[in-house]
Amino acid sequence: MNNNKPSYYLTTPIYYVNGEPHLGTAYTTIAADTLARFKRMQGFDVKFLTGLDEHGQKVADNAAAAGVSPKEWCDRLAPKFTDLWQALNISNDDFIRTTEERHTRAVQRFYEAMQEGGYLRKDTYKGWYCVHEETFYTDEELHQAGHADDHLCPDCGRPLEFDEEENLFFKLSEFEQPLLDFYAAHSDFIQPETRRNEVLSFVKGGLKDLSVSRTSFDWGVPIPFAEGHVSYVWFDALINYLTAVGYGDPDSQAAAEFARRWPAQVHFVGKDIIRFHCVIWPAMLMAAGLPVPERVFAHGFLLTKGEKMSKSRGNAMSPTDLCALLGGGLLPDGSLPPAGVDAYRYYFLSDVQFGADGQISLERMLQVYNADLANSWGNLVSRVLSMTKKYFEGKVPETAVGIDNSLAQIAAGLYDKVSQAMDAIDYSGACAAVMELVDAANGYIENEAPWALAKAGDAAKLAQVMYALLESVRLIALYFAAIMPSTSADVWGRLDLSDVTKADLKAESAWGLLPAGNQTKVGQPLFQRLKESDVL
Ligand code: ME8
DSSP, rough: OOOOOOOEEEEEEEEEEOOOOOHHHHHHHHHHHHHHHHHHHHHEEEEEEEEHHHHHHHHHHHHHHHOOHHHHHHHHHHHHHHHHHTTTOOOSEEEEEETTTTHHHHHHHHHHHHHHOOOOEEEEEEEEEEETEEEEEEEEHHTTTTOTOBBBOTTTTBEEEEEEEEEEEEEEGGGHHHHHHHHHHOSEEEHHHHHHHHHHHHTTOOOOOOOOOOOOSSSOOOOTTTTOOEHHHHHHTHHHHHHHHHTTTTTTHHHHHHHHOOOOOOOEEEEHHIIIIIHHHHHHHHHHTTOOOOOOOEEEOOOOSHHIIIIIIIIIIOOHHHHHHHHHHHOTSSSSOHHHHHHHHHHHHHHBBBBOOOOOOOOHHHHIIIIIIHHHHHHHHHHHHHHHHHTTTTTTOOOOOOOOOHHHHHHHHHHHHHHHHHHHTTTHHHHHHHHHHHHHHHHHHHHHHHHHHHHHHHHHHHHHHHHHHHHHHHHHHHTTTTHHHHHHHHHHHHHHHOOGGGHHHHHHHTTTTTTTTTTTTOOOSSSSSHHHHHOO
């Protein structure tokens, strides 16, 4: 921990352990990882949290169906997530599981705080429950959704269960106006704008008190002051964001950590869980007397229906299959090819506008891969390093480092452009900004024709041109490092530079920092060109 740097705390949802991680959960996790990496490179003291939601009826039911205890079920599935995150180069600083002791303590403390504030009351819950969504539905909601007779879940369409039990209720209805006031005062809290409008109209429609404990079932955190009650899984889950930064821990260091880290800067979520994060969560925090996070960014869904991807390979295509395909197969030790992982990350971040739904397909993935990575960025690296070898025995040439060339001019505006896009969580915008320099550098090679300068014996001009190209390669790898960490680190290694993922982005963004005399290496192509037959 470095207390001199400002804290930047960001989270993904904690995923249910009811199955294996998939393209959707990987998408949110990669997106959060990219911002975490970028903020670290900007000098923030980042805490990036992900983890698992292990309580609730759904998990208990899955475990029972598999004939094991809920805890055994969670222990069996948890490594599937941690292994995949490691394989996808996810740089999380913590991995929380809601069955951990630290979390039980935090949940209990939180319920006590709500109780002390007078925000809980006992009542009988009589209504409908969807186990898959872990969500309660009133008769009125079912009526509005056209499911008053068939009693199917308005969100997932599965049959609902009727529930009648004594519960604790959270007085959510008291938070209608405080929430509306909060949204008005914090216009950036819910992003993108469409989601903000959706939440506003929902809250304006009126809020009802919410059942927040279960007595018919025991796979949850016991509520200390209510015998026989366990926490409602969504309350339990949301509180994870507090647990991970020390809430409920009596240790004084934990209290200092909490004061420094909370409120979080951004919660990454999918649009399916926006009400929990933008309505219930801020109301819970207000009830417990805690500040509300700065921002919730709800991205869209990845859709494959009707696309070749689902027809030929099935929707079940896993993140690891795709990384292996893009990277030309698994490595001999069975691990994923780093360039394949980077290409996978790049495709989802560059080609799907973050916030909107995205149609994804293998065809499109192949197209983006070949156009942007193999033919543009990878090809630039190969050409520049090969020419450096040919004309300067691989050494970065000595030259007057002017900024009077077109590449330096593009590079000069890049830090601001990329940072603004990243702060707006506009990954496709950030990728496009970096690709501008890639395209310009490829064009510069054609225009300046280093081979002609070499032939004409114009050593001074050749040195200038090659230096501008090498410097562009250094900067492109720098800006891509948060998105494609392995290949960027590879490129900096070939330029005889240190680990780019630990670089100070702002300081390194200046033009002309590549030291003359560095011994470069050509290496293998960064991204092998793929044929349709390799993938489809
Ligand atoms: O909701 N496209 O967990 P969950 C994009 N445990 N993202 C998708 C997706 C898709 N097709 N499918 C899933 C839960 N996701 C709760 C969260 S947090 C306090 C508790 C991603 O396993 C997306 O981020 O159902 C979505 O919000 C999340 O997975 C839901 O994960």
